[in-house]
Amino acid sequence: MTDDDRSPEEEFQELIRQLFGGGADGIDPEQLSRLTGLGIDPAMMQTVMRHLQGAFEGDGEISWDLAQRQALHIANQDGLGVTTGQRTDLDQAFALATLWLSEATTISDLAQPPRALTRGGWVEATLPVWQELAEPVATSIADALTSALSEQAPDDMQNLVQGAGRLMRSVGGSLFATQLGQVVGRLSLEVVSGGDVGIPLLPSGDAAILPQNFADFGRDLEIPEDQLALYIATRELAHARLFRHARWLRLHVISQVTDFARGIHVDTEALEDLASRFDPSQPEELRNALESGALLPARSDAQTAALTRLENLLATIEGWVDVVTAEATTRLPTAERIAEAVRRRRAVGGPAEQALGSLVGLEIRPRRMREAAAMWRAVTDAVGVAARDALWDYPDFMPTSDDIDDPAALVARLEARARGEEPARDAFDDALEQLLAGGDDASESGASEDAARGASAEGAAESDESAPDDGTGEDRGGDERPV
Template identity: 80%
Template sequence: MAEEDRSPEDEFQELLRQLLGGSGASMEGFDPEQLSRLTGMNIDPAMLQQMMRQMQGAFAASDGGISWDAAERQALHIANQEDRGVTAGQRADLDQAFSLASLWLSEATAISDLASAPRAITRGDWVTHTLPVWQELAGPVATSMADAMTSALSEQAPEDMQSMIQGAGRLMRMVGGSLFAAQLGKVVGDLSKEVVSGGDVGIPLMPDGEAAILPQNFAAFGEGLDIPEDQLALYVATRELAHARLFRHARWLRLHVISQITDFARGVHVDTDALEELASRFDPSQPEELRRAIESGELLPQRSEAQTAALTRLENLLATIEGWVDVVTEDALSRLPSTARISEVVRRRRAVGGPAERALGSLVGLELRPRRMREAAAMWRAVTDAVGTAARDALWDYPDLMPGAEDIDDPASLVARLESRARGEEPARDEMDDALERLLAGEDPDPTGSDNGDTDHPDDHRPV
């Protein structure tokens, strides 16, 4: 059949034969631009050819899980394109900023310094260090996307391809997962060109106890602000160290944040009706529609009530963390003239988000922006003024001490409890205290004998 006479179905069938040929199949003659058109992803053909070779090898040995190698290669490919590395001058300037920031920060918080020295890193380094967390966060959505793509493809494929698709169900699921992984890699790669520091996104992406700044992105961040660069570097370094110190001190906090995000992500399911409707009219020569659907979040259905509630809890948690970081940073830099101006720039930047952050929200249905950060910062300011830094920071010692959403709404009540505790007064007992006392005494924690499912089990309050 002449090349110009081949239909889209013929092209896709031939592509599948090459792709599903296993590790023994030859990649000679494989056209990576063909898959780029079919998937709607703007991926470098040479990069895609290498990715497909790896996929073929993985198909032969994989247990059916999603291979994230494509995500890492795509992210590093984008991050390293314009990565100019770290010069000796940049490293020296940031080392000086980190040193002074650590000294001033120790005056503003009782939480101890990091065990490892903070660093200046490249965009590629940031991708390598943070990608394992991105994979953990996106894994549930990737699985849902892979399953939905397999189902939709099976229903929309021509009759003469059904036997091949049915016989390659596991492999097709891997194709769908790998395509999602590659799309995630593109988003993370783009994000590596926007973030200024390790804690810039607001979640614990860096390994525990590590702090870092990306000099190339920091230079772009300071353009047009009319703020002395050394003051800007000191602010960013202080905020980064505060974020890293908090997560190193409250070791339970990292798991607490990640588990809340993954719990939300497990509830995300691809809108199969929208995917099938898109597949029914999809033209491989016009990939823009598929690209827009992926980037806009069109394939992710409206949030359920449970997901909305989960997102609200997560936003409160992130706001509580970022509000503390905000207050501690401002206190540490009280002698810095431009602190207030830089703080406002950072708040607005976090509120707006960048293109890559918005793309990530569309991809996994989650916006990682603490919408209540100002209210949370006001709470931490009230606590600091009332009981001091040591009592304030002690709230991070255990998960059941950490302020909740109700404390953000009513800081006065939290302050009253802390002041009462500082005077040595016993807090008012509640039903949980009475039930726990009876349980420890070997008595029935519910003297009424009722079992309505509302009584908390002590394990429900164990540290995360």
């Protein structure tokens, strides 16, 4: 069969074979012109083939460099940096904020000075965290594209499809990385400080402010810029001090965010529907599908529970920061107005933050921040600043969601601890004591069920088969227990 006898479909298959066979360097323009029978623009197809071959020659991994380049392109569009005057003003604001915070918290100062970041600097400093958050979703999209290609290709194309798996992963992942770069780039035009988004994007102990974004943040507040800078500096230092002091906290937050992200899977039906009517000359539809969240299915029950835990954790952190900042800025006449503007801004979220929620399915909002702040105020009034801040010393001390709901119970426990009283026993204490004292053996020797569940230490010691009261917590009869 000559080239002239081929159908448009056969011409297209031959082009694919050339691409996957490494022969796409010199595709004949006349051959491309025959694709008009398929309704495909030959010039556009030649460009697409060139990009596809470049992706095919890659290693199949997601190119996060695309995300960084896209984000930096948006962040650096104005070409402005941080002036010497802005750095001087921020240094003075941070110095005064440090003095004020020393009166509002016992958590120590940072080991390194805070910074004035450009938008591009913020992108470079925070992108590793965005990548960690987005990688599970990008992998899911790449896998879904590969699966959809395999299921829909004709039988005589399956061998080619098997060789195209790496290509589709690269193309799908790169497409997502580009969209993430656009979202992070737009975020860089909105964020004011390192802790502005809610999750710890900067390394622990780092504090930073983006002076380029001050004007937009304070435009409608009619507040002098020096007062605005002083409040934001105080809040940023409080946030950074907390994460430096509680070194486990950053990993705790990031782990909960990534656990949520790993539960996200692409809606394959929506993806297949989009692919069936996708016009390569109109890429806006695919971009809109990614940014609108159309490819992400509804949250599962497990994801909803994970999101609730994350929101409570962020609210607990932000509530503490809110209270400490309020105490530190009592000398600032406009502090309350700025604080309310910060809360409203976090509650509503900007366009970029909303796009991020659609892209990875996560809205990073401490919805219970007001309730958490009320809890921290109650704790401060009852036991003082030092006892309040000591709750961040270990993960087990940190207030829970139940404490946000019932601050009085938390206050009662802290007051009892301050008086040197033992906390009230509960079912967990009884069960733990039974386990350590060999209560199971006592039950096997004929003890009543109630005694087995909550036997006192003295009663356990009197049991012949209980562990000796030697402080080791070991049970001599443990070898006889069924596994």
